[in-house]
Every structure is written in structure tokens, then in C-alpha cells.
Amino acid sequence: MENENFILRNGTIVDGTNKPRFIGDVLVQNHRIQLVKEGTKVSDAKSIDCNNKIICPGFIDVHSHMDYFAISNQKENFDPFISQGITTMVVGNCGFSPFGFKKNTIHLPLIEKSLFKEGHGSIHWHDFNGYKKRIDSYGTPVNLLNLVGHGVCRTSFNGFSPVELNQSDLEEMLLLLEDALDQGAAGVSLGLQYKPGVFSSMDELRQVARLVKRKGKILTVHAKSYSVLSGTYPMNPFGTPHNLLAIDDLISLAKDTGVSLQISHLLFAGEKTWPTTEEALNRISIACDKGIDVKFDIFPNCFGATLLNTLLPEWVMAGMPKILENRLAMMRLQLEANLAFHLVGIGFNDIQISNASCAEYHEYNGKSIGEIARLTSKSPFRILVEILKFSNAEARMILHKYYHENLIPLLMKHPASLFMTDAWPEPSGVQNASAYGAFPKFLSIARDTKCLSLEETIYKMTGLAANRFKLKKRGIIADGYFADLVVFDWDKIQDNTSPENSDATPSGIDHVFINGKPCLLNSKLTNQMPSGEFITS
Known part of the structure; x- marks a missing residue:
């Protein structure tokens, strides 16, 4: 099956560009896409009838932490993501990445015991190239685009100390981040609620942002606060809500440095924070109108996973x-x-x-x-x-209480929003439902509330996300693009998770191709692994 070609017949093609849907056939040949005229005979391709089904590009999860599971060859942990149509993940978020730190650091145990310590064993490399060699040795089930984590890089100097980096260490840290970017990392991520990112000065963050800007890459940021009050700003019940202060700080950072800013998982934690949603979106809209390059990402559930110590x-x-x-x-x-x-x-x-x-x-x-x-x-x-x-x-x-459910359509339709899971599998306990049904849920919300058209929803999941993270030849159905494809039923697609069944498989996803390999056929995983590519930027 690995070397087979496929032709998807009579499907409704939503091509990821936000253009109107159309009926057509898609040929999957040599890992690439070729649009062909309806009814064209292709002798060496297996035909799949897609009548009354949507054919679209594979979904791009713009905020993931699955790099920590890829380095230990835990391919089965990617199954729920493939089953919901995800073909590409942007990993290395929130300041965490399994590379980009000082060689022979005495703080390696802190780096290994990260948020995702169950995802991997010991780390025997320190830079992007060493990490790439590890992934290449196993292969990857999905495409991985990698950010370098500022947090792990900083940890390799001072551990989790709240003490400011001295000038020598700061300069060396910036050189390490630059090396990672030069070797192929797509950008830098900050985790400003996690140790040690929470202790970083604005001057340090500006220097990191200037580096990212100079390299023409992206800065993704887990902000200092997502609630009206937090532990990361001085407590003042009558002052500006902390989540708005955090947005202001990040917009100022982008304005001062010109960096492309991606605000990670824009949340509104707690019932008293929900009324700030429109003001937060207004501040982002004003920044965009001024030419500041800022976007944000969201998940479709009213809850999310993180460390208890946040x-x-x-x-x-x-x-x-x-x-x-x-x-x-x-x-x-x-x-x-x-x-x-x-x-x-x-x-x-x-x-x-x-x-x-x-x-x-x-x-x-x-x-x-x-x-x-x-x-x-x-x-x-x-x-x-x-x-x-x-x-x-x-x-x-x-x-x-990360969101009220009525806020999710409002966030989805904002021009600056992109979609993600921010989810990973837990070895025990309760699972994060976003790992199993986030993208089907985005689609069903759009369908049922009409907050976005089908074309707009797919665009945010694919073409817009690919453009944002400079993914070449992905995110669009066009001749010569990589054959990352999803076939689904627009009327039936839905997330089936519940508090009692947090790992339920979604309905309505029929087929998933990653680089032309059929990873899901007739809603069943094929174990076509490794199917993904390690993407360098």
C-alpha cells in the first residue's frame, strides 16, 4: 500500500485558499497532488469514491507538544491526532523543546523532567541537528515543524533560578537560539508562565524577539496571564485586568521589534475573565490595523491542560x-x-x-x-x-472555565485566529479531549453556529496556517503540493468526546493521507508509518 497511487473521485474540493468549493478529482501520485479532469482514467491508481464528501488539505495543528513523544518512537500516541485529520504539527511551544540548550549543562535533569517527561527518556543531544538525527532514525507519523524553546535554553544556564541572566550568559543563550534557527527551527517559543521564562525581563525578551525578526521567523508566546488576576503581575483588583496587560506587553514587544507574533492559546480563564474577551480582541484588531504582525490560536473546548504550578x-x-x-x-x-x-x-x-x-x-x-x-x-x-x-x-x-462555550465561535471568526489542540496523551488519568476531537469540533461548531463558512474554516486550518508558519507546498490542494489530504462528511463530522469518555474517536472522517500515504482509510487506521516529514525552515 505504501507505494500505491490513489485517485479521489467526484469529491467536493475545498482547496484551502478560501475560494468557493468545486467538484473534482484529486490524483495522489509520488507523494504529491495532481488535479485532474473529472473522469480521467489513471491506470495505476486506486480509485476512492468521494461523492458527497469534502476533500481538503490535511489539518495543521499550529500549537502542539508532540515532539516529546516523537523522540521516543511512541507512534501510537499520534493515532488520535491522525484520526481527527491532523497531518502537520507545529511543535516546540511554550518555551519547551527537546533541543536548543547548552552542551553538557549541569541542568539537563531539569530539561528532561519537563511538562512532558513521560514522553521520552534521556536526551543525548543538545542542538537541532542532534534532535533531527533522532527523529530521522525513527521517522515521524505526521509532519513536524519545530520551534526552539527559550525556556529550555535559559534553563541550561541558570536552571530555574529567578536571578537575571548575566550579560555573558545572555549573549551565549542568544547564540544558541540563533544556531537552532540557522539549523532549521521555524522560530522561538516563550513560556512566560513557566519556570524559568516567568523570570525573564522585558529587555531579555526584546533581544530574543529582535533575533527572531532578524532571521525572518516567528515568535510564539505563552503569555504571562490569561485571567483578570494572576500571580505574574502585581495584585490590584481595581487595575487593568492581567490578561489585558499581558496582551499589551506582547503587542508592545511586536511593535518595538517588528517580530511576527503568535499569541499561544488565547484563553479567558475564569468566569470573571470572560467579559474581557471583546476588549482583548479589540486590542489585537487595533494592532493588526496598525500593521503589527500579530495572530493568536485557540482550541474548541472550555478547558485545557497545563502544569498545576501555573x-x-x-x-x-x-x-x-x-x-x-x-x-x-x-x-x-x-x-x-x-x-x-x-x-x-x-x-x-x-x-x-x-x-x-x-x-x-x-x-x-x-x-x-x-x-x-x-x-x-x-x-x-x-x-x-x-x-x-x-x-x-x-x-x-x-x-x-477557560472559556464560556458562547465565546468560542466569536474567537473562531476573528481574522487573526488559528486553530490548534495544545494536547498530548496522558499515560494514566483523564485525557485531554482536544487530543481526540479538536478539529472535528471546530468544523461542527462552524457548521452548527454558522460563525464561519466551510471554506473559511478549512482556510484557517490549512492554507492560512501554512502561510503563517511558512510551510512550503503544504496547506493547499494544488498541483505539485504534498499530498496531505483529508476526506470527510460535512454533515456528519463531530467530536464524540465527553467527560465520561475523553478518548472517543470522532465521526465523519473517512480518509487521511500524509505525504501521499494512506494513514486512515474508511475511518480505520492503516499503520502506514512513518508517513510524516521532519520539516526544516
Whole structure:
């Protein structure tokens, strides 16, 4: 099957350019696309009837962390993404990448024990070329476009210390990032709620942004705050909402440096943050109107996965882990947390432990901190602190109330929005539903709410995303482009996940081709691996 050619017959082609759909045939030959006249006979191609089905480019997930699973050859972990039509992933986000750090750093254990430590073993390389060699040795199930993480690069100098980098280390860090960009990384990612990115000065960030601009690449940023109050700005209940301050800071960074800015997973965490949505979008629109190059990405669910320690204020992050044993500090933290939760509009019942990363709370994976407190007769705050302590702050959560469901169509139709999953498989506990059904859900939301046309939705998933990240010969159905293709039923496509079944397969996806290889046929995985390409920029 690997060397077979295919012709997709009588399909409704949505080509990824936002042009109107049309009926036609698509020939998949030698890993490339060829548009042919309807009814053209091709003797050496297997025919697939696509009558009443949509043929479109493969979906591009513009914010993924699956690089950490690719380096350990865990191909089965890519199955749910292929099953929802994803053919290309932009990886290395939020300051995390499995390359781009100082050789022989004493802080390698911190780099290896990242957010995705279950995804890989030891890392025996340090640069982009070493990482590429590792991926090439295994192959990759999907196409990977790689960003270099500022966070891991900075960690290799100072660990998780809150101390500012000295000039010598800063200059060396910039050289390492430049090397990664020269070797083929598509840009740099920042993680400004994670250690050590949270401790970076604006001057440091400007220097990174200027480097990215000079190289003509992209800067993606996990912002300092996504809620009206947070631990990364001074607490002032009557001041500008922190999520708007974070957007202002990033827009200023893009304005000052001219860098192409991608705001990662634009969230509105907590009920009290939801009313800021229109103002946030207005600020982004004004920036775009002024010629500032800024876009953002979103997922279609009202929850998302991240580290539990992102709930902590910066002063606690700086004192980890010893500060968790300080009784007075914990009293202060409890007061601040209770106030912040009240003012933001979230509670302990909204904090679901996806992976406790410790034996003491492993049995409670999938339950909220509120539920665990009731089951153990402990206070929710004590549960929070104990999980952080026992897991060495490596526990992961699914935080609910990221959006109100009515906000998602509003975000989808904004001209600057792109789509992504920000999801990865958990070895135990509850799964992030976006890993299984994000792109079908985007499509069904567009269909059911009419916030976007079919053509507009596909454009954001494919052609616009490819243009944003400078993916050559991908994201469009056109002669000579790589044969990354999805065939689906527009009337039936839907996400089937639920709180009780977070790993359900979506409906309506019939066929998926990656570089001409049939990875899904008749809604069944074919195990055509490796099918993807390691893409250099």
C-alpha cells in the first residue's frame, strides 16, 4: 500500500485558499497532488469514491507538544491526532523543546523532567541537528515543524533560578537560539508562565524577539496571564485586568521589534475573565490595523491542560520547592489563592488532576481537587500543596472555565485566529479531549453556529496556517503540493468526546493521507508509518 497511487473521485474540493468549493478529482501520485479532469482514467491508481464528501488539505495543528513523544518512537500516541485529520504539527511551544540548550549543562535533569517527561527518556543531544538525527532514525507519523524553546535554553544556564541572566550568559543563550534557527527551527517559543521564562525581563525578551525578526521567523508566546488576576503581575483588583496587560506587553514587544507574533492559546480563564474577551480582541484588531504582525490560536473546548504550578504566584515559583514547607508562606499563599479564585471566578472543583505525577495521589487522577478533598477529608488547599510537593511541582491538570462555550465561535471568526489542540496523551488519568476531537469540533461548531463558512474554516486550518508558519507546498490542494489530504462528511463530522469518555474517536472522517500515504482509510487506521516529514525552515 505504501507505494500505491490513489485517485479521489467526484469529491467536493475545498482547496484551502478560501475560494468557493468545486467538484473534482484529486490524483495522489509520488507523494504529491495532481488535479485532474473529472473522469480521467489513471491506470495505476486506486480509485476512492468521494461523492458527497469534502476533500481538503490535511489539518495543521499550529500549537502542539508532540515532539516529546516523537523522540521516543511512541507512534501510537499520534493515532488520535491522525484520526481527527491532523497531518502537520507545529511543535516546540511554550518555551519547551527537546533541543536548543547548552552542551553538557549541569541542568539537563531539569530539561528532561519537563511538562512532558513521560514522553521520552534521556536526551543525548543538545542542538537541532542532534534532535533531527533522532527523529530521522525513527521517522515521524505526521509532519513536524519545530520551534526552539527559550525556556529550555535559559534553563541550561541558570536552571530555574529567578536571578537575571548575566550579560555573558545572555549573549551565549542568544547564540544558541540563533544556531537552532540557522539549523532549521521555524522560530522561538516563550513560556512566560513557566519556570524559568516567568523570570525573564522585558529587555531579555526584546533581544530574543529582535533575533527572531532578524532571521525572518516567528515568535510564539505563552503569555504571562490569561485571567483578570494572576500571580505574574502585581495584585490590584481595581487595575487593568492581567490578561489585558499581558496582551499589551506582547503587542508592545511586536511593535518595538517588528517580530511576527503568535499569541499561544488565547484563553479567558475564569468566569470573571470572560467579559474581557471583546476588549482583548479589540486590542489585537487595533494592532493588526496598525500593521503589527500579530495572530493568536485557540482550541474548541472550555478547558485545557497545563502544569498545576501555573496557579502559583511568581514569588512562590521563585522559592520552589522549599517554600512549600514554610508555614507562613503557605498561609500567605492560601489567602492570596482564595482571593484570586474568587475574583477570577474559578474554584477547586474546576481544577481537575489529569496526572498527579506522584504515588500519593495517583489513584485520584481524573478527579478535581474539590472531589479529592471530599474523599480524603482534607482541605482543598492542603490537597493542592501536597500534590505540588509530592510531585516536585510536576503534576498536571485540566483547568475548566477557560472559556464560556458562547465565546468560542466569536474567537473562531476573528481574522487573526488559528486553530490548534495544545494536547498530548496522558499515560494514566483523564485525557485531554482536544487530543481526540479538536478539529472535528471546530468544523461542527462552524457548521452548527454558522460563525464561519466551510471554506473559511478549512482556510484557517490549512492554507492560512501554512502561510503563517511558512510551510512550503503544504496547506493547499494544488498541483505539485504534498499530498496531505483529508476526506470527510460535512454533515456528519463531530467530536464524540465527553467527560465520561475523553478518548472517543470522532465521526465523519473517512480518509487521511500524509505525504501521499494512506494513514486512515474508511475511518480505520492503516499503520502506514512513518508517513510524516521532519520539516526544516
